[in-house]
Amino acid sequence: xxxxxxxxxxxxxxxxxLRLSCLVSGSPFRKYWMTWFxxxxxxxxxxxxxxxxxxxxxxxxxxxxGRFAISRDNxxxxxxxxxxxxxxxxxxxxxxxxxxxxxxxxxxQGTTVTVSS
Amino acid sequence: xxxxxxxxxxxxVSLGARATINCRxxxxxxxxxxxxxxxxxxxxxxxxxxxxLISWASTRASGVPERFSGSGSGTDFTLTIANVQAEDVxxxxxxxxxxxxxxxxxxxxxxx
Numbered sequence: 001x002x003x004x005x006x007x008x009x010x011x012x013x014x015x016x017x018l019r020l021s022c023l024v025s026g027s028p029f030r031k032y033w034m035t036w037f038x039x040x041x042x043x044x045x046x047x048x049x050x051x052x053x054x055x056x057x058x059x060x061x062x063x064x065x066g067r068f069a070i071s072r073d074n075x076x077x078x079x080x081x082x083x084x085x086x087x088x089x090x091x092x093x094x095x096x097x098x099x100x101x102x103x104x105x106x107x108x109q110g111t112t113v114t115v116s117s
Numbered sequence: 118x119x120x121x122x123x124x125x126x127x128x129x130v131s132l133g134a135r136a137t138i139n140c141r142x143x144x145x146x147x148x149x150x151x152x153x154x155x156x157x158x159x160x161x162x163x164x165x166x167x168x169x170l171i172s173w174a175s176t177r178a179s180g181v182p183e184r185f186s187g188s189g190s191g192t193d194f195t196l197t198i199a200n201v202q203a204e205d206v207x208x209x210x211x212x213x214x215x216x217x218x219x220x221x222x223x224x225x226x227x228x229x
Contacts, residue, residue, distance in 0.1 A: 035219075037167075045159070045167065045210055047219035059217040095166060102214035103157060105178070107166035 002027035002106050006096050008042065014105050016086055016102030016115075022079040022096030022108055029077035035104055036070060038092035038113075048094070050102070064090075086115045118215045119144050123222030130229065136198040138225045140211035145191045146174075148215070155215035158187055158196045161224075162207040170209075171196065203229055 008020040024032070035050040049060045049070040058070055069082040079096050091114050099105040120143040146155045155176035159167040169178045171187035174194055182200040185228045198205055206229055209223040 042209075044224045045161070045212075045221045047217075047221070050217070050219070061218050072203070100215070102219060103172055104212075104214070105169050105172075108170070109166050 002032075002098055004096050004098060004106060004108030006094065006108045006111035009094065009113045010088055011114045011116065013033075013117055014086060014115055017082070017084045018086060018113060020081040020083065020094055020096075020113070023079045024079070024080075024098060030074040032098040033101055034070075034072055034079045035097045035099065037097060037104075037107075038090075039095070040089070040092045041108075045062055046092075050082075051079070070094045083113070086098060086113075088115050088117075091115045118218055119146070119194075119209045119215060119220050121211055121213055121220050121222040123142055123211055125225060126223065127226040127228065130201050130227070132201060132203065134201050136201050136205075136227055138196040138198075138209050138227075139195045140189075140196070140222050142194075142213055144215075146194075146213050146215050147191050154190050154194070155213055156187075156189070156194050157212045157214060159210045159212060160186075160205075160207045161210065162204075167210070198227070199212055199226070201229065205229075 003026045006022045029087040051058050051070045067085045071080045093110040095110045097104040097107045122141045156174040158171040161167045175187045186197045208224045208226050
């Protein structure tokens with residue numbers, strides 16, 4: 001059974017950077033499309049970015065394009081989200097998720113990012 | 118972009134009753150090539166990660182109780198929970214995965 005564990009969430013100031021990680025275990029990482037989602041306080045779920053198995057396809061939601069970068073290291077079974085120039089409205093619980101294509105099947109527990117001055 | 122509209126926003130039912138949640142997409146989610154609807158339902162319980170319940174509009178995910186069922190095609194979809202149990206208290210989301218940006222409905226909060 002695949003298991004996902006996010007890390008890297010923290011309290012940062014506007015304009016600062018943060019790198020989230022997601023370690024995948026229990027199943028071959030390289031077979032999954034990987035996705036980052038987030039949930040802002042009191043709001044619903046929002047897709048942030050996803051990446052194909054070989055990183056040949058990457059997509060972002062418009063609000064983070066140019067500031068966030070999704071990447072993966074298949075040798076380390078890890079997914080990353082580099083977040084630059086963070087804004088207050090990036091405050092959220094960030095989830096990594098795995099699946100087949102755009103269909104997400106398993107989610108991690110989430111990591112909290114707080115952007116505040 | 119696909120705009121997903123879910124209703125109602127909240128729903129209160131009695132134990133053992135049936136709950137029905139609706140979801141509408143601004144564009145058809147039915148693929149002409151494979152005749153499948155790219156619509157999923159997720160359950161999000163408090164303090165837990167979201168859980169896939171239904172994919173392809175009507176296929177239950179592994180381990181999901183049979184009381185959860187999905188139906189619909191094209192732009193209109195329904196999640197039905199028969200014989201609601203206490204552990205079903207959660208927010209339910211529909212999501213289209215036909216294309217990026219992947220988009221969710223606003224969520225329906227189920228209360229007992």
